[in-house]
Amino acid sequence: MESSQREGDQLPWVVQKYGGTSVGKFLDSIVKDVLPSYLATNRVVIVCSARSGRTKALGTTSLLLQAAAQAMETSTSREPSLSTPFSSVQPAGSSTRSQYDRTVDLILDEHLEAARGALPNSPELLAELEADIKQDCEQLRAFLGAAQIIHEVSPRSRDVIMGLGERLACRLVSAALKGNGIEAELVCLDSIVSEMDHEVARGGYPTEGPVYLEQSFYDQLSVAMGKRLQRCKGIPVVTGYFGDVPGSLLAQVGRGYTDLCAALCAVGVKAAELQIWKEVDGVFTADPRKVPTARLVPAITPEEAAELTYYGSEVIHPFTMEQAIKKSIPIRIKNVQNPRGCGTVVFPDHESGRDVADDIKRDPFLDGHVAQPQPPDSQRSGLMDGPVVCRSTKDTPRKIPTAVTIKDNILVLNVHSNRKTISHGFLARIFGTLDRYGIVVDLISTSEVHVSMAMTASIKARTLEHLRSELQQIGAVSVIREMVILSLVGKQMRHMVGVAGRMFSTLAEGNINIEMISQGANEINISCVIHERAAMKALNLIHYSILELSPKPVNMEGGSFGRSFF
Structure with missing residues (x-):
């Protein structure tokens, strides 16, 4: 027994992070199909987001935030604004109960129902x-009751409330594993920060004003997580919530803190691989729901993943990705509905200029070092199920960009100097005004007397009006709404002559007007702003003309597919 334990301790670690929808809809598949295929050759850590039974908007995290808001309401006579799918589980005769009580009841009933489904025998x-x-749930109810009495939910209290969602999800997963004969241990990290020895976790931060956590904090946190996980005998099932972070976890990281927790766990145990399990096969050359010919990308660089994430394709947050990549831990995006698919690997490129997919192909992570649900060379053996086929870029006859993506809900703010302003003062006043209102600009195009800025259209109307009023003191201001950002991304574009010309020629052939153009200093992203009504047409044209594996003519006679879009 001891010998077996020692052998198990020598196996490489794999950290698997499951999203809320995966836990809510595919728990049985995770426990019976996905996880067992890794246990023979790897030690596995599971990190869970809060459960989402139907959609993210109706998930546990959203309900917890709703309950926190309801606790601040003084009136208990108004009916709660809950969605129809939950109406059937509202307790009868509860008209005198507070709104947050009813929301807690919904969370309780959802998880009890899920528990019965996970452990039928x-x-x-x-x-x-x-x-x-x-x-x-009773502890949550008591916590909300206390918050209602003092009429305050502080940022840290909101963190505690949200943390319950991960704990409930991990309880379900841990129990389901035990029910299937797999030893598991629930690991709650809500006290991990307070247990850290380094002074960065104990104080030294300002009591007033914003708190910014340095990288040293996350380095120490990953070490503490690693020590905690090493002590586990079974499979650690880890809560994504990791405790009382200075300045509030939500404020520091946001709702994506579960991915960050998984990355820090991977660093802490020196994992062979970090896996992000979703309901998609990986990163595609375009959104496959909008572009029928979109292909799975087997490997991308962190820079490409960061650009795609920012400009509309949800890959993984750049800061989260950085924690694993800087330790040379590859990140694999996998589909819980298609565990035999190869997924997409995010791995740092080498300075030699070799294609990252070639390095991944030779890397042991695809050659069996990390166990797969089937032989790694499934493309040759014909054992691959499902629509996903893993291809090396050696199969690609030419260098092409990696992907094209669309970022929706954009407006363009144009400012033209009134000629009384000196050019350097003109730009300084614009950026100073944006800073005061906390406006984030996605794209910017400038000349000496004119600035065009693309930004999210979700800015509050009053904020935008105040911003516009101040900028009118500098020059003429115009706002163009209902726009999108079209971005062509690829590290190989640095070495591709004429790709920008081909992109804009394709749009011109399609009679698509371009409002503004921007190219990043890293030369792996070319973006332009177009009207939202042309977004689908532009996305398909660019993919058809530039991202197809075989060259396509850029004109109206380029096949029936091309003609249908002109």
């Missing part, structure tokens, strides 16, 4: 799990 485990779920 384990009555003892089910009884224990149900008792734990009820205790957690």
Whole structure:
């Protein structure tokens, strides 16, 4: 037994992060199909987001935030604004109960129902799990009651409330593993920060004003997480919420903190791979729901992943990705509905200029070092199920960009100097005004007397009006709405002559007007702003003309597919 344990300790670690929808809809597949295929050759850590049974908007995290807001309401007579799918589980005769009580009841009933589905043949485990779920929800109810009395939910209190969602999800996953004969241990990290020895976790931050956590904090945190996980005997099932972070976890990281937790765990245990399990096969050359010919990209660089994330394709947050990549830990995006697919690997490129996919092909992570649900050379053996086929870029007859993406809900703010302003003062006043209002600009195009800025259209109307009023003191201001940002991304574009010309020629052939153009200093992204009504047409034209594996003519006679878009 001891010998077996020692052998298990020598196996490489793999950290698997599952999103809320995966936990909510595909728990049975995770426990019975995905996880067992890794256990023979790897030690596995599971990190879970809060459960989402239907959609993200109706998920546990959204309901917890709703309950926190309801606790601040003084009136209890108004009916809660809850969505129809949950109306059937509202307790009868509860008209006198507070709104947050009803929301807690919804969370409780959802998780009790999920527990019964996960453990149909384990009555003892089910009884224990149900008792734990009820205790957690009663603690939440008491916490919200106290918040209502003092009429305050501080940022740290909101963190604690949100953390309950991950704890409930991890209880479900841990119990489901035990019910299938797999040893597991629930790991709650809500006290990990307070247990850290380094002074960066104990103080030294200003009591007033914003708090900015340095990289040293995350380095120490990853070490603490690694030590905690190393002590686990079974599979650690880790809460994405990792405790009382200075300045509030939501304020420092946002709702994507579970991905960050998974990356820090991977760094802490020196994992062979970090896997992000979603409901998509990986990163595609374009949104496959909008572009029928979009292909799966087997490997991309962190720079490409960051650009795609920022400009509309949800890959993984750049800061989260940085934690793993700087330690040379590859990140694989996998589909929980298609575990045999190869997914997309984010791995740092080498300075030699070799294609990252060639390096991944030779890397042990695709050659069996990390166990796959099937032989790694499935493309040759014909054992691959499903629509995903892994191809090396050696199969690609020419160098092409990596992907094209669209960022929706954009407006363009134009400022033209009134000629009384000196050019350097003109730009300084614009950027100073943007800073005061906290406006983030996605793209910018400037000349000596004219500035065009693309930004999200979700800015509050009053804020935009104040911003416009101040900028009118500098020059003429105009706002163009209903726009999108079209971005062509690829590290190989640095060495591709004429790709920008081909992109804009394609749009011109399609009679698509371009409002503004911008290219980043890193030369891996060319973006332009177009009207939203032309977004689908532009996306398909660019993919058809530039991203197809075989060259396509850029004119109206380029096949029936091309003609249909002109």
